[in-house]
Amino acid sequence: MSTIYIDNKQYEVKAGKNLLEACLGLGIDLPYFCWHPALGSVGACRQCAVKVFKDENDTHGRLVMSCMESIRDGLHLSVSDKTAKAFRSQVIEWLMTNHPHDCPVCDEGGSCHLQDMTVMTGHDYRRYHYKKRTYTNQYLGPFIHHEMNRCIQCYRCVRYYHEYAGGKDLNVFAAHNHVYFGRERDGILESPFSGNLVEVCPTGVFTDKTLREHYTRKWDLTTAPSVCNHCSVGCNTIAGERYGQLRCITNRYNSQVNGYFLCDRGRFGYEFVNSANRITQPLIRNRTVEAVDEAVLMDHLRALLTNHTLIGIGSPRASMESNIALMQLVGKENFYQGISDNAVFVEKRIVEVMQSGVIKTASLHDIQQSDAIVILGEDLWNTAPVMALAVRQGVMKTAAHQALQNRAIAEWHDAAVKELVQQEKGFLANCTVSSSPLDEISSSVMHKAPEDLARLGFAIAQRLNMVLPVVQLNDDMSTPAAVIAAALQKAKRPVIISGAGYYNEALIRAAFDIAAACKATAEEVHLAYVMPECNSMGLAMMQASGFENAVLRTSRVNNVTAIVLENDLYRNVPAQIADVFFNNCQHCIVLDSLHNATTQHADVLIPAASFAEADGTLVNYEGRAQRFYQVFVPANKNMQESWKWLMKMQPVQTGSAVERSYHPEEVLAMGEQLLPRLSGITAVAPPRNFRVNGQPLPRAPHRYSGRTAMLSNLTVSEPKPKQDYDSPFTFTMEGYSGMPPSPLIPFFWSPGWNSNQAVNKYQEEPGGSLKNEHAGKLLFEYKQDATPVYFKDIPEAFMVRHEKWLLLPQYEVFGSEELSAYSKGISELSPSPYAALSQLDADPLSLVNGSLITVKIFEQVYELPVRINAAIPKGVMLMPAGLAGMPVMAWNSWVQIISIRL
């Protein structure tokens, strides 16, 4: 700690930081633009000027940029100094000379850092009387709207896009006051992290194009803390609504998970909530009038739920509450995971490994702090994009730490650090089936079939722990194995990452063995397994059998009523298997939010609330349970949380007359009863009766407008505000107006800070953890003394088969995930189906990119265009997983090419 004096007041601050960070950390308002806690300092905008004095007797002082000045013990500085204030105001005046002042029509208005800083400095009157310079804007794709005239040239966009996220196609062009931020020509931004430009840009140059289609000011949004449901990372988000429509997703800062950034799938994948394809009414099929109300529905369900064997099919994308409610309704022995046995097998192993407590699970924060990362058989870039972004930060930070050793350069001095680092990288081994943008920053790249990757993993583990069985590797793998093992041996905080993506259980074991072997030399070892969906881990922890077992069961038992929870089975198992299931079941009740192939088979279809209309809990890849909160009450009363419907079915089934409503924490408590493994999950968030100073927490900000008028076209009297009995929130602006505790932050807003930069005020220090941060509940417990039991069963090496190819999934950021694919922009960017194979396999068949091949998988035949990728190993064929309209493939089976059209 250092003692500094700000305006003659003494403060204790953390050494090693700069003055801007110190001031903001102390809650002192100091304007800035080019600095960003995740990007560091470059000193470009000159907005954060303060006076620094030689000692307490110096009255003259000198202006310095606080972001470029290190904290020194005994330093005297002044924020309120007249000259410093005047200069800061002058900087705004300069920035405003060319700014269009189009706030009323700018999407940033009301949540604009430039507005906030302008007001903060006090600049108001314009003295520049000349013409403004203007720019042409560019088409940047379906997500980002570009309006260059508003630019204040803080350079944060390019620094974020290039250096932080590794994108290449956004750049800075020209010089002097014609500096231009955009692409070399119009075109879709290539990075799947482009959406963060919206939050990184301090003004309205880059804005959310999807929000633009149903625009609402920040102050008119009803928002709630949410959790992204488009992959297993569990990024914290803020979801905003107006007029019963979900309007936007923004980042919800959290030091342990996603920090400041989201991926584009998470940010722009929300539009399925507003889809015309939503199920709006309970339907009882094969009646003259299929649509029914709740009373008729329940009456009808009585017959289906009694005198029948109930089979429950759970879902990896439904909340814990819904899965638990289903298990409670059908009974533990009748509950099945709605995913294939292959997936269950792999995920069960993951849970087992994590449950053993031998290795700590890796949060994204741990990954960012790691000094050596090994990815074994998971295409992170496409299956867990924000984790890939964290891996990139780990690699960059390690390089920075190495370069800064024994040098008097501060870590926050971004430009100087980058200069020293040059092309150096921290250690990353990316061992996957095919190429990925992570390859560029990898020290070691290996593209092999999953079995070979697992063998590589076991070989690395063996080099770290000689007791383990030796794996015979070819030269092309034994050298990398030695290199990776050597890097891990030196690492203090290695992270090993694998996942369920290739349905290969040996990879899971191999990753564990590496991590366990690292424990001998490392200070801290972390392990992460990427899961397929947002609640795959939660579902897997319920340890039920897979869907094929449910099908078997239905073929043995008559009189089955199946209840399918938020699950399009046709995406999880081959169609033939799903068809058999539906034929076997006498009745089928389906709860879901959108119509899909499975809902077509429902005798009874029940509209489920989407995440935006629901309360619930998701368990992310690390076993971190996180609560998401209902954003709004849909006008359509039929859209209820699945768990609510299921809890209502209980008295119907048991014949009990007692009807009562349940709250999420009660359902979770039921889960703890049913499954001891889930113990502690009720602590995921404060209870529903949590109050601050006796007050609930408002979802709408103080400046929410139009409450009395917004429905006046329908009714002139102000409707009674909706009540929330399930959470500490209100649906209005009434309630506690201060800072809520961390899991209950519906928006970042602080006096004078209307933009998302208000997050500074919620943090312990800039870029640090939130005040009293409660980052969910970790369900896997690390056991200090647990002794690792190594897996020694090593798979056979991959053998290329004559004229047959091993079929593996290629995941796509845009397109592979079900719900986001309903959003317009995401579907626009998702690829058309293809079959990708190695150059080595394409050449003998004279295949070129775009050649059409007809492939046979079991008895199914598909015609697909060819993509050739030199990175793919020989004998392997990749097809995109989960694309809309593409059938579920029998992954890991063998494909034949039966005809070719060149």
Added chain:
Amino acid sequence: MERPLTQYIHPGCPPFDIREYEMTGGYSALQKVLKSMTPQEVQKLVQDSGLKGRGGAGFNTGMKWSFVPMGDSAPHPKYLIANADEMEPGTFKDRLLLEGNPHQLIEGMILAAYAIQADVSYIFLRWAYKKAAQLLRKSIHEAYAAGLLGKNILGSGFSLEMHLHTGVGRYMCGEETALLNALEGKRATPRAKPPFPQISGLYGKPTIVNNVETLCNLPHIVNNGAEWFKSLGNGSADSGTKLYGVSGKVNNPGCWELPMGVTVRELIEEHAGGMKNGYQLKGFLPGGASTDFLTAEHLDVKMDFASVTAAGSRLGTGTMVVMDDATCPVGFVHNLQHFFAQESCGWCTPCREGLPWVEKLLLSLEQGSGTTEDVELLQMHTQWLGPGNTFCALAPGAMEPLQSALKYFREDFEKHVALRRCPYQ
């Protein structure tokens, strides 16, 4: 009077090739250094000689070198760079040396590289100096062929690579850290100091950037010693000779090597032949476009670093721009500000946004639509675009002629407002 830098330069005649250069004593300093001096001794010699950077800042060259990490633990490669991006308006002194005696620069660079134990050297040359580029290319080739560049120079064990890099014509590249960025293939924006290039320069490695004229002095200092170099200064506090230039409405504009500390009067009246008939001296920028105006009352000021500073300006590059009484100071300054605004790299706010504003204010004054408030705004900019407020020295440099014009020629500004036109038209 000794003219070590230019004694063999005869405008109009081709420069010496390596043979001619060596016949007149060229590369003897290099031989001497490689045979008998340690790098530290060379640094000490140059520090003792009092040689100050001729690019404008006037920092002791040997001292600048002394911050480079030396010894076995020093990072390598280290770099030595000749700043030949001479783009200051009114400045043409380095061109004389580049075109007149390229081997002198190359020898100076090898000496400097030896002193800091650099492995690689670059000449960063202004793009428009096409002739210099051609001559340098030829001379570097000759030096390589003679074993004066490359591996194990003259059997000394010291090795140095040398490359010529031609810029694309940005004034900004004359700023040493922007030059480094440009050389790395990045945008020519300056870097924050610290860290200084001596610690983290080109590609993050220890680097020295020296001006052409500075480097050209080195062979002579090595050959003749520190005391000799000091004695050249003709009673001035500064050592050596200096290339001085005069441009403007004088009878004999040009560039001359003269002892440090020659007076302004001597320069204008003797060497430049006085003002042209019918013109009076109204003011002059002593060291290039980014220095403060001085006026006729300063004619007896010595042209050395301390004296010009004491008079309220800077010696800068030592190349003077003379303004006569028929030239409108507002228009004159507008022309300069147009240049500086255009050459701003666009990195920091005050320079990027402030300079175009200043340029527009001056233009409106010239066009007769300026107001008293506009003059105040100009004054305000000279205050806010000062050193420390901007990221580098470009905007503070741009403000020097403006602030001094407002001081010495304020009436002219006021007349523009009062008459609503330029009184010189």
